[in-house]
Amino acid sequence: MRSLDTIQDPDTLRSFAVLLQKENDRLHRRMQDLVCEIAALRGHTEAGRLQLELEGLREQMAKMQRRLFAESSEKRPHVPETASAEPPVRRGHGPREQPQLPMVELIHDLGADKRCCPACAGELVPMNGQFEESEEVTVVERSFVLVKHRRAKYRCRCNGAVVTAPGPDKLIPGGRYSVEFAVEVAAAKYLDHLPLERQSRQMAREGLVVDTQTLWNQIEALARHLLPT
Numbered sequence: 569m570r571s572l573d574t575i576q577d578p579d580t581l582r583s584f585a586v587l588l589q590k591e592n593d594r595l596h597r598r599m600q601d602l603v604c605e606i607a608a609l610r611g612h613t614e615a616g617r618l619q620l621e622l623e624g625l626r627e628q629m630a631k632m633q634r635r636l637f638a639e640s641s642e643k644r645p646h647v648p649e650t651a652s653a654e655p656p657v658r659r660g661h662g663p664r665e666q667p668q669l670p671m672v673e674l675i676h677d678l679g680a681d682k683r684c685c686p687a688c689a690g691e692l693v694p695m696n697g698q699f700e701e702s703e704e705v706t707v708v709e710r711s712f713v714l715v716k717h718r719r720a721k722y723r724c725r726c727n728g729a730v731v732t733a734p735g736p737d738k739l740i741p742g743g744r745y746s747v748e749f750a751v752e753v754a755a756a757k758y759l760d761h762l763p764l765e766r767q768s769r770q771m772a773r774e775g776l777v778v779d780t781q782t783l784w785n786q787i788e789a790l791a792r793h794l795l796p797t
Contacts, residue, residue: 739790
């Protein structure tokens with residue numbers, strides 16, 4: 569049988585307690601039978617003395633049980649710190665490095681009403697270059713922007729030519745949606761498995777009203793552009 573000192577799991581301890589109680593009851597019944605047998609052999613006066621001894625043994629076993637389980641319940645959850653104690657097991661992987669995320673620094677200052685020393689009531693002044701730092705991962709909501717392109721026009725003094733500055737490249741000539749928009753739609757559909765109908769509902773919540781046919785036209789134009797590669 570395993571030693572109780574090596575058991576840390578509460579459920580296992582309870583199972584051992586049940587087994588010990590059953591064994592204790594069995595021993596009590598066996599001792600009672602032996603007392604009766606001895607009494608029959610030695611007479612009733614001897615039986616009274618043995619009965620008292622049996623009660624004493626029962627009390628001793630009860631005290632041992634109370635002490636045993638009291639110690640196990642009190643000491644096991646709180647392992648005393650010693651020089652040889654092993655460090656607690658660290659769960660999880662801890663903060664994970666995020667080298668691909670852009671870094672934004674925010675400096676938090678004390679308000680003017682909180683720059684009072686609690687010890688002498690003097691004014692607290694900044695410690696140059698001293699900060700307590702921590703990191704936080706947050707999310708910046710995706711946003712759709714309506715960009716107005718204003719292409720400048722040029723002419724010659726001779727009025728022989730008028731030239732307009734080139735605008736951004738388009739997948740669909742004269743189309744209203746950018747190449748970046750088409751890539752966003754295609755990536756959401758084929759990498760994140762978002763149907764066009766679901767994308768259309770998401771975009772509507774973010775302020776852009778667009779139907780699924782328009783989204784499909786962007787993917788189709790992007791496919792034609794990428795076909796040679």
